[in-house]
Amino acid sequence: xxxxxxxxxxxxRWACVRLAFLGAWDYFAMLLGDRNGDNGSIGRPNWMxxxxxxxxxxxxxxxxxxxFEDYLVxxxxxxxxxxxxxxxxxxxxxxxxxxxxxxxxxxxHFAGLVGIDRVRGQGLEIEVQGEPRNRYPDLTILREDHIExxxxxxxxxxxxxxxxxxxEVVSPGEVQxxxxxxxxxxxxxxxxxxxxxxxxxxxxxxxxxxxxxxxxEEMGTFSGDTPIESLSLSDLDLTATQVFLG
Numbered sequence: 001x002x003x004x005x006x007x008x009x010x011x012x013r014w015a016c017v018r019l020a021f022l023g024a025w026d027y028f029a030m031l032l033g034d035r036n037g038d039n040g041s042i043g044r045p046n047w048m049x050x051x052x053x054x055x056x057x058x059x060x061x062x063x064x065x066x067x068f069e070d071y072l073v074x075x076x077x078x079x080x081x082x083x084x085x086x087x088x089x090x091x092x093x094x095x096x097x098x099x100x101x102x103x104x105x106x107x108x109h110f111a112g113l114v115g116i117d118r119v120r121g122q123g124l125e126i127e128v129q130g131e132p133r134n135r136y137p138d139l140t141i142l143r144e145d146h147i148e149x150x151x152x153x154x155x156x157x158x159x160x161x162x163x164x165x166x167x168e169v170v171s172p173g174e175v176q177x178x179x180x181x182x183x184x185x186x187x188x189x190x191x192x193x194x195x196x197x198x199x200x201x202x203x204x205x206x207x208x209x210x211x212x213x214x215x216x217e218e219m220g221t222f223s224g225d226t227p228i229e230s231l232s233l234s235d236l237d238l239t240a241t242q243v244f245l246g
Contacts (some may be wrong), residue, residue, distance in 0.1 A: 118141055
């Protein structure tokens with residue numbers, strides 16, 4: 001019994017040493033701005049270990065950004081797309097193949113109307129009001145003056161003129177639908193973006209919203225072979241069937 005108590009005491013002491021060491025390592029990793037590839041957060045490395053058969057995790061708080069300018073400087077060295085939410089970075093998952101195919105079809109069609117330099121895919125970042133502080137539309141039609149302004153960084157700031165048109169291909173799931181139909185609608189509206197398209201692969205519809213007196217109004221929901229109407233693209237000759245079937 002005496003030896004069991006001694007071994008138990010030694011085991012607990014060793015666990016405390018490991019915990020202190022890993023906690024200190026986490027702290028220094030946070031100061032260095034380490035990246036955790038598991039959950040996409042910045043400055044939040046996870047260390048998992050076992051003490052007496054119990055799996056534990058030590059985490060530190062992520063880095064907080066006090067301004068969008070701080071985020072812009074820091075994100076120059078990042079790979080992938082991150083949303084700035086309540087001062088923290090959240091890595092965005094990759095798009096589905098279906099969404100990418102639809103966006104690519106539209107990109108080619110829009111490029112024929114306004115020129116390839118004014119059409120940007122999901123890599124374009126837009127600074128918005130509210131949370132998160134930035135969005136990455138699936139497709140964006142820029143103004144002529146944006147081409148030079150975005151030569152160094154592919155980010156449209158609130159201080160710039162808004163893009164002419166943004167497109168979101170709706171992902172399946174109620175959370176994703178609320179994000180595209182409600183949250184992004186309000187944010188793009190607040191930015192003064194004249195036109196917002198919501199493309200729904202499940203329903204095979206294209207909802208076109210146009211900005212009138214600061215508020216988005218429905219220009220129409222288009223499906224099948226009905227021509228899609230657009231205020232920004234007067235020469236548009238496109239149907240929902242072409243969007244979804246190519």
